[in-house]
Amino acid sequence: MKQIETCKSCSNRKFDSQQGILCSLTEAKPSFEDFCPDFIQDEKIIKKEVEISKYILPNKKLANTVMWIMWLVLSTQLLGMLSHYMQYNLLTLALNGETVTTQMAEDNDFRHTCIMAIHYLAFITSAILFAIWFYRGYKNYHTRFKHPSYQKSWAIWGWIVPIASLFIPYKIMKEMYEDSKKKLIEFSEDYSFINMTSLITIWWTLWILANFVTNIVSKFFDDEETLQGLIDYSMAEMILGFFFVPAAIVTFKLIKDYSFIEEKLTTLEAEIKSHNS
Numbered sequence: 001m002k003q004i005e006t007c008k009s010c011s012n013r014k015f016d017s018q019q020g021i022l023c024s025l026t027e028a029k030p031s032f033e034d035f036c037p038d039f040i041q042d043e044k045i046i047k048k049e050v051e052i053s054k055y056i057l058p059n060k061k062l063a064n065t066v067m068w069i070m071w072l073v074l075s076t077q078l079l080g081m082l083s084h085y086m087q088y089n090l091l092t093l094a095l096n097g098e099t100v101t102t103q104m105a106e107d108n109d110f111r112h113t114c115i116m117a118i119h120y121l122a123f124i125t126s127a128i129l130f131a132i133w134f135y136r137g138y139k140n141y142h143t144r145f146k147h148p149s150y151q152k153s154w155a156i157w158g159w160i161v162p163i164a165s166l167f168i169p170y171k172i173m174k175e176m177y178e179d180s181k182k183k184l185i186e187f188s189e190d191y192s193f194i195n196m197t198s199l200i201t202i203w204w205t206l207w208i209l210a211n212f213v214t215n216i217v218s219k220f221f222d223d224e225e226t227l228q229g230l231i232d233y234s235m236a237e238m239i240l241g242f243f244f245v246p247a248a249i250v251t252f253k254l255i256k257d258y259s260f261i262e263e264k265l266t267t268l269e270a271e272i273k274s275h276n277s
Contacts, residue, residue: 019189020192060263083115
C-alpha cells in the first residue's frame with residue numbers, strides 16, 4: 001500500500017489494466033522497502049488532482065437519502081402486493097356471489113389507497129432524487145475525466161428522450177463506473193476487487209423489463225369498471241411487483257457501490273490537496 005502511494009505520484013509510473021500500477025523502468029510492481037531511489041515527483045499529476053478536488057460536488061449524503069427512500073419504496077411495494085392480493089380475494093368472493101359487505105369494501109379501499117399513496121409518493125421522490133444523484137455523479141465524472149461520451153445534460157435527458165432512454169443511462173452508468181474504478185486503482189490497487197459490471201447490466205435489464213411490463217398492464221388491464229376487470233388488474237399488479245422488487249434492490253446496491261467508489265476518489269483527492277497545500 002505504501003509503495004503504491006509513492007508510485008502514484010511518480011513520473012516513472014505506468015498503469016497496466018491487469019496488474020495496476022507498475023514501474024516503467026522495471027516493467028514490474030514496486031519492490032522497494034522504504035524509499036525508491038528512482039522516484040521523481042510528478043508535479044503535473046499533483047497539481048491536476050488539487051485542481052480537480054475544488055470542483056467535485058459532494059454526493060454521499062444524497063446517495064444515502066436516495067437509498068433510505070428506496071427502502072420505503074420497496075417496503076410499500078411489498079405491502080402493495082399484499083394489499084392487491086387481499087383485494088383480489090375480496091373481489092373473487094364478490095364475483096362468486098358470496099357476501100361482501102359495504103364495510104368490507106370500504107376498509108379495503110381505504111387500506112389500499114393509503115398504501116399506494118405512500119408508495120407513489122415515495123417512488124416519485126426517489127426517482128427525482130436518483131436523477132439528481134445521477135446527474136451530480138456524471139458532473140463529477142466530467143470534472144475528473146476528459147472526453148466523456150455525452151454532455152452532462154444527458155444524465156437527465158437520457159431518461160426522458162424516447163429511444164435514447166433505452167440505452168443512454170446504461171452507457172453513462174457503465175462509463176462512470178469503468179473510468180472511476182480505473183482511476184481508483186491508480187491510487188491503490190487495493191480497490192481492484194470492486195466489480196460492478198454485472199450489477200449494472202442486471203440493473204438496466206430489470207429496469208427495462210419492469211417498464212415494459214408496466215406498459216402491458218396499463219394497456220391490457222385497465223378495465224376497472226367490472227369485477228372481473230378489477231380482479232385481472234389486481235393480479236397484474238401483483239405480477240408487476242415481482243419485477244419492481246428486484247429492480248429496487250439492485251438499484252439500491254448500484255447506488256451504494258458507486259457511491260463508495262466516488263467517495264473514495266473524493267477522499268484520496270482531498271488527501272493529495274491537503275498534503276500539497
